[in-house]
Amino acid sequence: MMTAVAESWKELADTTQVKPRVLHWTVDRYRKAIQNGVFGEDERLELLFGGIYERMGANPPHAACIELLQEYFTERYFKKYGLRSENAVQLSDESLPQPDFVVVAYRSDHYAKNFPQITDVFVLIEVADSSLLVDRGKKKTAYALAGIPEYWIVNLKERQLELHLQPDRVQGLYRSVVMYAEDSKATSPFVGEVVVADILPSVDPE
Template identity: 35%
Template sequence: MQNSETTLQLRLWTVEDYHRMAEAGIFGAEERVELLEGKIIWMVAKGTAHRSAVGRTDYLIKNKLGERAWVSIQDPIRLNERSEPEPDIAVVKIDQLDYADHHPTPSEVYLVIEVADSSLKLDCEIKAKAYSQAGISDYWVLDVVSRQLYVFREPSPEGYQSRSILAEDKAIAPLHFPDVEILVLEMLPPVISNL
């Protein structure tokens, strides 16, 4: 009896393959992609609430941390040889060369924040697992639709062992900067009344 189920053999890409494709012009200038677990993922178009939340969070964290860390927006971090996502915000160690010779790696990352308007499932499941397996100790997903913050901590190969959801009126401190209190509301776009 023939097995009707077929197993597909996928070709998983390395970070080096991905860089060579970009250098060869395989991706158009307007195309936004990232490499996650060996797969090239199309990045979802960003809405105005997403853009506002990224800008507000970037400004807030830079002001609160000052010269204690480097804050990058939608720049690559290299998790391993098959994953190089571009998180909305990454708080990383200061590098004297400003990362001119490499992208930040997990040992250089303090905090990763993804902003979700239409990407909540991707951010809370697939990306969370990739960040956890890489050892990112503090991962947040700011949900601009439900106006709450998902906090993932205690990474393991199976996924984060600690997960919590904070309402917009709650505060949190990054693991590596316990003296820095951030209100979830400060990261979210303002609510616009139609009155």
């Protein structure tokens, strides 16, 4: 049985609890925190809607898929467009995600002074395995609200390409979402015909 003293301490604790203050981060504040060593530059973090989230760790299939995307787009668009993997894109004053791959307008300085902005982006791609719910949820909403014209999810779990088009910047959704199986060909407004198998890592045993 709880003693009278213990009960009085419990009552005191209940009445004096202070709710933790939730910080709302801007891009400027977030970047300054990194510069000041609050967060390590090599930490897998990204800013979405004013909140800081830890990005899922990469596994071998995820890393292989990013390399495939790099090869695929480099063969077609080298020095015609900027091809960036796991680098930040600024969507707003409170969102600075780091998509797995993005095709942006080519700049000779390679965005040395500022991250690419919404108007620089042609295609944005997330490679999804353990991150699938986030990529289909919070990230898809962020990209639609920003007006990213073409959003791909390379779904490693179901081995398919999920092509999102026609962003609705008011409701935060894509009006067109089409799933393309591994043995099919997708139609991308930017790329044209995409053989889905070409951007999926092999699952054959060594």
